[in-house]
Amino acid sequence: MGKxxxxxxxxxxxxxxxxxxxxxxxxxxxxxxxxxxxxPIVWRIKQTLRRDLQLxxxxxxxxxxxxxxxxxxxxxxxxxxxxxxxxxxxxxxxFQDEEWTYIRIVSLANxxxxxxxSNSNLDVGDTxxxxxxxxxxxxxxxxxxxxxxxxxxxxxxNLSGKQLLHTIEISSSKVVIVTSTLSHxxxxxxxxxxxxxxxxxxxRKECDSIYKDxxxxxxxxxxxxxxxxDSKITPLSTLCYIYTSGTTGLPKACIITHAKAVTxxxxxxxxxxxxxxxxxxxxxPLYHTSxxxxxxxxxxxxxxxxxxxxxxxxxxxxxxxxxxxCTVIIYIGELCRYLLLQPSRPSDTNHRVxxxxxxxxxxxxxxxxxxxxxITRILEVYGSTEGFSGLMNLVSEPGYIGYLPISLxxxxxxxxxxxxxxxxxIDPETGDIVxxxxxxxxxxxxxxxxxxxxxxxVGEKKMVMYLSQEAxxxxxxxxxxxxxxxxxxxxxxxxANELGFLTFLDRRGDTFRWKGENVSTSEVESIxxxxxxxxxxxxxxxxxxxxEGRAGMAAIVKKHLDLDNLLDSxxxxxxxxxxxxxxxxxxxxxxxxxxxxxxxxxxxxxxxINTITDPVFFLDPRCKKYVPLDNEVFSLLMERKLRL
Numbered sequence: 001m002g003k004x005x006x007x008x009x010x011x012x013x014x015x016x017x018x019x020x021x022x023x024x025x026x027x028x029x030x031x032x033x034x035x036x037x038x039x040p041i042v043w044r045i046k047q048t049l050r051r052d053l054q055l056x057x058x059x060x061x062x063x064x065x066x067x068x069x070x071x072x073x074x075x076x077x078x079x080x081x082x083x084x085x086x087x088x089x090x091x092x093x094x095f096q097d098e099e100w101t102y103i104r105i106v107s108l109a110n111x112x113x114x115x116x117x118s119n120s121n122l123d124v125g126d127t128x129x130x131x132x133x134x135x136x137x138x139x140x141x142x143x144x145x146x147x148x149x150x151x152x153x154x155x156x157x158n159l160s161g162k163q164l165l166h167t168i169e170i171s172s173s174k175v176v177i178v179t180s181t182l183s184h185x186x187x188x189x190x191x192x193x194x195x196x197x198x199x200x201x202x203x204r205k206e207c208d209s210i211y212k213d214x215x216x217x218x219x220x221x222x223x224x225x226x227x228x229x230d231s232k233i234t235p236l237s238t239l240c241y242i243y244t245s246g247t248t249g250l251p252k253a254c255i256i257t258h259a260k261a262v263t264x265x266x267x268x269x270x271x272x273x274x275x276x277x278x279x280x281x282x283x284x285p286l287y288h289t290s291x292x293x294x295x296x297x298x299x300x301x302x303x304x305x306x307x308x309x310x311x312x313x314x315x316x317x318x319x320x321x322x323x324x325x326c327t328v329i330i331y332i333g334e335l336c337r338y339l340l341l342q343p344s345r346p347s348d349t350n351h352r353v354x355x356x357x358x359x360x361x362x363x364x365x366x367x368x369x370x371x372x373x374x375i376t377r378i379l380e381v382y383g384s385t386e387g388f389s390g391l392m393n394l395v396s397e398p399g400y401i402g403y404l405p406i407s408l409x410x411x412x413x414x415x416x417x418x419x420x421x422x423x424x425x426i427d428p429e430t431g432d433i434v435x436x437x438x439x440x441x442x443x444x445x446x447x448x449x450x451x452x453x454x455x456x457x458v459g460e461k462k463m464v465m466y467l468s469q470e471a472x473x474x475x476x477x478x479x480x481x482x483x484x485x486x487x488x489x490x491x492x493x494x495x496a497n498e499l500g501f502l503t504f505l506d507r508r509g510d511t512f513r514w515k516g517e518n519v520s521t522s523e524v525e526s527i528x529x530x531x532x533x534x535x536x537x538x539x540x541x542x543x544x545x546x547x548e549g550r551a552g553m554a555a556i557v558k559k560h561l562d563l564d565n566l567l568d569s570x571x572x573x574x575x576x577x578x579x580x581x582x583x584x585x586x587x588x589x590x591x592x593x594x595x596x597x598x599x600x601x602x603x604x605x606x607x608x609i610n611t612i613t614d615p616v617f618f619l620d621p622r623c624k625k626y627v628p629l630d631n632e633v634f635s636l637l638m639e640r641k642l643r644l
Contacts, residue, residue, distance in 0.1 A: 265297025
């Protein structure tokens, strides 16, 4: 009865809001006060209803686009062709001093596809590894492989040796295409790869290669699209493999289907409100989802243009935006902080950029970034390359990765939106999901941290996340909201406030337990950032022999640091159990390809001064100060003679 009343009440409010009927509100708000707990309910609805209906409107547009794409079996290359048919001579990509029109890109893709079809024995489903820096030909090759039904394994161009060997091997690639500047890295591991692999170079004008140039080889190939394969390529076919960044181990190959790539382009076209006159500034690597699938997918859907940068440069960023009249930027990870650390220059505000789209913009610098660079809309989004969960902060509320539509959760037709992302209670010691007596997962309370689970919809259940089926199975969870449903674990710890706004806290495993309390590394990092003026700091946990839990350790990029002032500030802003026990001063942080801190090596070295050459300091409980970690103190710790 209560749920029916609440549903009727909220539905009435939706109708009243839609009809702008003030009299109806005068009736429903007092009803809320009497029936459902008073003004807190009224206040929450007032604060969230318009926002939540905006989200519902977005999903309505997305659903219609998905149904139309599914009906027409739309694939990645079909999206490109639609834009080519509409405006063939429009510039799609500007790169250095070059202009690449839509028709030029598709025509060259057709030539490469026809050549490979005739000369490389590639069947539908065979993989081709692409090892290349940012350049227009990168997108051309992906488009060519899309037409052949051959997944592209998008390899991080910073890799060499064993890591490069691993990423190519797990993809079972039959062909490797590498830019001339990187061909020596591939040549070094060629002897360890399958002897049947065929190698091609993707030459830019400035460098020769040890492999034959695919651009020259395809010169006389037909400019028309290859025939005989379209019937074997469906939206559920794999377009490419994008590798995880390797923050916690060896990269895993994540599957991006044609349907997922097309949908991502539609999503970001809608939320960015991109139009044909927009110019996106793309400085992120194309082997990553944000650089390739999000940026190019949005550009193709909107029929607009992009300026493609070979690599990120903080000092040239805003000058580029001014020079090329960019209107939208794509950010990720620490990129925004790097820009804030640059000295002020006229281009900080002389640009035409109105929208910034990305993820990982920290709460502590959100307002500074928006105010200094005069960005009208910051569209922070959340999602993983491999996962199904997606969140969006469409209202640009600082510090949040998105929100749950709490005002719609009891409206039958819209309840599914509320359950798309489920923040589940987990055991802080084991990381296991906690279930109730009914066998279902327990939703976290307001401001309680838990792991985000992403709903796998009925049409997505045949899709897999990783090339490894075993890795995919490990992430799947059944019986979350109702018996028989299916969700995937994101590995991300977050919490929701009373208005449903979600805050990212940590990766599962980055939250550690010390002195019986949970410590969030990202929370501690944000406090450090304010204290040491946004210098690089990496917080992680280390094990101490004989001590329960894991102690906090912070690696800071500083040659000199006033440790007494630092400790005073940390004690002021953090609970005692969150103050790191160890401080390590490093020359520079190791970053992943997506500008995230890599903690693997730091965790492995711990506080072992026998292997670490950097200065390490220890919060000595005897004097309650940070002191140099010398052999004497290290021995006391290892021999369990210090009471912590």
